[in-house]
Amino acid sequence: MRPLLHRSARPTLLLGTVLLTVSLSAASCDDAPEVTLAAVSRATVTEVVDAPAAVTARAAATLTAPAEGTLAKLAVTPGQQVAKGQVLAVVASPSAQSRLAQAKQALDAAKRSGGGSPSIDLRGAQKHLDKAAAEAFTQARTAAAQIADEQARQALLAQIIAGERGYRQASAAVADAAGAVQRGVASLGSAMKALSAAQRLQAQQAYDLARATVDALTLRAPIPGVVQLGGTSTAAAAPDLSSLLGGLSGGTGTAGSGGTTVPAGVAGVPAVGAPVSAGTAIVTVVDTSELGLVAEVDETDILLVATGIAAEAELDAAPGVAYPATVTAIDVLPTANSRGAVAYRVHLSLGALPAGAPTPRPGMSAVARLQVREAADAVTVPASAVFTTDGHDTVWVRTADGTAERRRVTVGVSGMDTLQITDGLREGEQVVVRGADRVTAGDKLP
Structure with missing residues (x-):
């Protein structure tokens, strides 16, 4: 699992007005500082929270030997699709039979x-x-x-x-x-x-x-799904969803009469005829009919997340491909990550796969981009125009007479490159977006 990421946002979609920037140089005006101006415009701003995530399956069930004995039969092969109730393996246990007779x-x-x-x-x-x-x-x-x-x-x-x-x-x-x-x-x-x-x-x-x-010595599939020999390779990230995080690969074997013979020692799977102990994992069935995500959202961002909001996921295995997703549930209790920070698990369902995109596998690492807030047709400025003074968000504004005026503003939705301004600016005003540290009140701005 990758470390928690701080809140970020993706580029905004401008509705019509293109940001107009004007670069000034000391050569063009001896009295004006070297700054860049941009016009206050209207656009749609989307605030996004990035969180590390992993792909989950709909359900997974590992079947273990109920008693000590030997693996008498293995009736499935790795990757085989099985139905609920289908016989997967048989364990021979004389001790269990003896206890039944007694x-x-x-x-x-x-x-x-x-x-x-x-x-x-x-x-x-x-x-x-x-x-x-x-x-x-x-x-x-x-x-x-x-x-x-x-x-x-x-x-x-x-x-x-x-x-x-x-x-x-x-x-x-x-x-x-x-x-x-x-x-x-x-x-x-x-x-x-x-x-x-x-x-x-x-x-x-x-x-x-x-x-x-x-x-129980006859192991039957409790759910429909794909067979993996042995147990899961990694722990599930969402036990409440019975999710399996891990690849679907298992030990390969050769088909023989009465089932599949798996060489001893391959992926920890016992061979047919080999002794097994009570609790030995024989097969795992993974239901991949519905895939989802479990994301870990930092406590500083979790209050922005709600069920039903849209998201996109990018897999480490498929960079550049955006998988659509929707938030379905948010854990009430937190979980500590590897860095000791407090985070909350957010559960998402994956939508239809993009055309040509590879199908994710349970356990794959991803980044979930949760679209927590959006402001349409909002008054916006480039994020670089806003700075903090005395604990307040502030911008330099070009007044009607061309001089610099420091003005407090109220920031709403925060995008990656663009911020919504809910109070303090009007559409069409000019603000300093570069070189604000060189501007003082009353400076001449073109």
């Missing part, structure tokens, strides 16, 4: 466990016991009624009543204890169900991950 076994085991709740019917047992006790007390009363001795019969009945009362108290205590036990068993059953469900979910997730890894 995850399947764990999932099947978790499903078989069922997670049933333990069941203990204490209340039912107590009901049977209460029924048997009631029958026993009834039989005891019947037997007591058969005793002829009144005193003995009453004594026995009193014992039966006392025993029945004691049993009811004991039965109530047993019922409370049984209820507590039953509630504990129910809570234990709920906990076991939750644990079993969590185990099944964990096993399912592990299986899904292992399955996805195995499926």
Whole structure:
């Protein structure tokens, strides 16, 4: 990336009045300083900001090996156009297959466990016991009624009543204890169900991950585009646009059965049959259907830039060719360049290519000329006529009597060679454009 450039402008287009310059020499007038005059005229002034830029692609995606193994198949060649979903390569990974088999076994085991709740019917047992006790007390009363001795019969009945009362108290205590036990068993059953469900979910997730890894061993194009073997050669300048900055060249190989064989070590691309690690870049797909630019505009100029403004780009690879472009977005956050200055990334779309112009490649260096302001039919003077005095823009004006008058002016749009004057001058007045340092107020000017 070239260093940031200061604001500049391109030559203005004059609407009609040609700048009239008059050169004076000391020989022609002994009293007049050697100066050059020019007439204040009307023209269109365009202010341009120059910024270093790079060509970007619409999108780029690098496909990597999802697991360690070997490159079993490479089904594409460098520079080949591929469609979305097309098979690009296949990685063989016994370890990934083994993990999938283990995850399947764990999932099947978790499903078989069922997670049933333990069941203990204490209340039912107590009901049977209460029924048997009631029958026993009834039989005891019947037997007591058969005793002829009144005193003995009453004594026995009193014992039966006392025993029945004691049993009811004991039965109530047993019922409370049984209820507590039953509630504990129910809570234990709920906990076991939750644990079993969590185990099944964990096993399912592990299986899904292992399955996805195995499926990913077949590398398919996520976007349509041109194939480059291996990863990108340089970093993208606009990650938010998934831009690829770098050439589209890759390792060259020879076609063979089942795909393309690439010699090991060419552009860092593994050969078919060579081992690969998880994360090894196999192929990159670059969508070049829409090209753009990412420019770095200095903070002193960024407030002049707006979306929709026109621009031109000149590539280092195609000097003299102006590629039309339009600003589409401006980053909110700054980025520090190599010099430590603060700049903002400006995104542009490239328009139709000029006739006969070469097609740019992603990553090519360029200069973007952003046309930030324009003033049509404006009062203008050559840029050399304006100088600064006491912090104010000033010009030397030839008065009606031919003498020099220093006058403050207000500058609007700044072109490379021409400045718009919004206040202080009228069309047709004469100003000094060369030799202003030799002029003093009251000097005779022709």
